[in-house]
């Protein structure tokens with residue numbers, strides 16, 4: 001077994017344990033493998049071990065990997081999620097190549113993505129990013145703006161609003177992690193019942209990474225985004 005296959009199995013085990021501990025249904029949490037900065041060979045190793053959903057933060061790096069894997073004879077075609085900050089001059093590449101985006105935080109970006117999504121592709125699957133710990137990173141809408149932004153996204157023809165995403169400030173205290181994730185779960189549940197929101201497709205709460213996935217799953221995450229736990233530490237040039 002490759003290192004990546006073994007690490008992937010260990011992460012899946014952590015997820016299963018956390019799901020059981022939270023009395024949630026088996027299979028109710030999806031794993032997104034975050035392959036940013038990692039070579040294509042690592043993506044292929046994870047794919048060979050059954051991983052289907054991959055996340056990328058940098059548009060061009062992601063598009064390169066999407067194109068390189070598109071024609072491979074894989075049992076299941078890979079599903080690519082854009083999870084990085086997005087500037088308006090890069091929306092077209094995301095609209096044309098990715099299946100999902102987790103980082104929509106303003107109406108203007110959503111409108112561009114909808115207009116630029118090729119009509120022959122299924123709608124782009126969208127999570128609205130919420131700046132839940134109010135850190136200076138500036139990514140994500142304010143929690144009190146999330147409902148209005150979701151309502152706006154849900155009217156756009158080439159987008160399907162799937163839920164919310166958050167990247168809380170790093171915190172080593174599991175109780176503090178859970179408090180923040182719990183606030184996200186409350187916002188998610190409130191918006192899900194809002195008129196104009198499709199309850200059936202607004203089903204994704206994207207939160208939890210390598211160091212805090214247990215806390216996120218305890219507070220209702222349906223998708224965790226794991227990089228280091230699967231691919232090892234990242235080296236930035």
Ligand SMILES: *Cc1c(COP(=O)(O)O)cnc(C)c1O
Nearest residue numbers: 034083209210225226227228229
């Ligand atoms: C890098 C990244 C991750 C993965 O982080 P790890 O700590 O390596 O698991 C998850 N989500 C986003 C948005 C990221 O940028």
